[in-house]
Amino acid sequence: MWAVHSGKMATREPLSNTTRWHSTILPLAFVVGCTASDQGNNAALDAKKEAAISNTNADRATDYLPKVTRDDVLRVIRRDFRGNKPELILGILDGYGSEEWQPEKDRVQLAILKLSHGDVERIRELVDTARSDFRDVIAPAEYPGFSEVGFVGVEKMSRDEVARLKADDWRQYQEWLSKE
Numbered sequence: 001m002w003a004v005h006s007g008k009m010a011t012r013e014p015l016s017n018t019t020r021w022h023s024t025i026l027p028l029a030f031v032v033g034c035t036a037s038d039q040g041n042n043a044a045l046d047a048k049k050e051a052a053i054s055n056t057n058a059d060r061a062t063d064y065l066p067k068v069t070r071d072d073v074l075r076v077i078r079r080d081f082r083g084n085k086p087e088l089i090l091g092i093l094d095g096y097g098s099e100e101w102q103p104e105k106d107r108v109q110l111a112i113l114k115l116s117h118g119d120v121e122r123i124r125e126l127v128d129t130a131r132s133d134f135r136d137v138i139a140p141a142e143y144p145g146f147s148e149v150g151f152v153g154v155e156k157m158s159r160d161e162v163a164r165l166k167a168d169d170w171r172q173y174q175e176w177l178s179k180e
Helices: 028-033 042-057 070-080 086-093 105-116 120-132 135-142 144-155 159-178
Strands: 002-005 012-014
Touching: 070 086, 070 105, 086 105, 086 120, 105 120, 105 135, 105 159, 120 135, 135 144, 135 159, 144 159
Parallel strands: none
Antiparallel strands: 002 012
């Protein structure tokens, strides 16, 4: 499994497998393979995460996962919300990620920012959505093409078509994240 760093230059580095589900970057198969009833059930989440990692290891060349930081969140706030106070936006965003069962705070908050298109009210709606099910913001923000096609559609695609779809999704995310 590979993590792909954000920023102008994308690099890859191996991720170590850990037993704490919320301390790793989650693969797409895990993000969309869990159910709402899994939240708070660490044993069920750990099992699903390990299965998703095993399944994605076979296709690591096309598995793109952003590795982002709080600095990325702050930079995007300054870039996309110039007329607003960053503290206001950050305060709204911090409605997600304060609970132990809410994984990958920075990644989810960036997804919220991307989907909000600069609309503060939309951030509030998306924070509520993420608190209910973080996958509902991760998937359309990071994997819009994949999300649009859906798993049934992807199953009908060739391996090369799936690889192109993932690469296109990664490219659009990187362009969004790295724009000035």
